[in-house]
Amino acid sequence: IYIAGHKGLVGSAIERVLKKEGYENILGKTHAELDLTEQSKVNEFFEVNRPEYVFLAAAKVGGIHANNTYPAEFIFSNIQIQNNVIDACYRFKTKNFFF
Numbered sequence: 001i002y003i004a005g006h007k008g009l010v011g012s013a014i015e016r017v018l019k020k021e022g023y024e025n026i027l028g029k030t031h032a033e034l035d036l037t038e039q040s041k042v043n044e045f046f047e048v049n050r051p052e053y054v055f056l057a058a059a060k061v062g063g064i065h066a067n068n069t070y071p072a073e074f075i076f077s078n079i080q081i082q083n084n085v086i087d088a089c090y091r092f093k094t095k096n097f098f099f
Helices: 011-020 039-049 063-069 071-091
Strands: 001-005 054-057 096-098
Touching: 001 011, 039 063, 054 071, 063 071
Parallel strands: 001 054, 054 096
Antiparallel strands: none
16 A cells, blocks of 8 residues: 555545554655656556555645746645646556545
């Protein structure tokens, strides 16, 4: 089980629920460990780990001021993250994808 964004509000809640239900096979990578905007890195991670279940809760966030100041950059990065993870799920035949 891979939770993209496991340190954020939504991702950490998903992780808590899964652990409470007894799941132990949970993968999480910080942005420093895996930049989801880099397709080759995402594909490499999926090729090595082959997660059967993927939760996409990752996003570039920066608060109201940053979002208002750099809206295009935030949208672009978040679409890259979305597309890279969805594509990797398809390529590596993830059983279930939750977005």
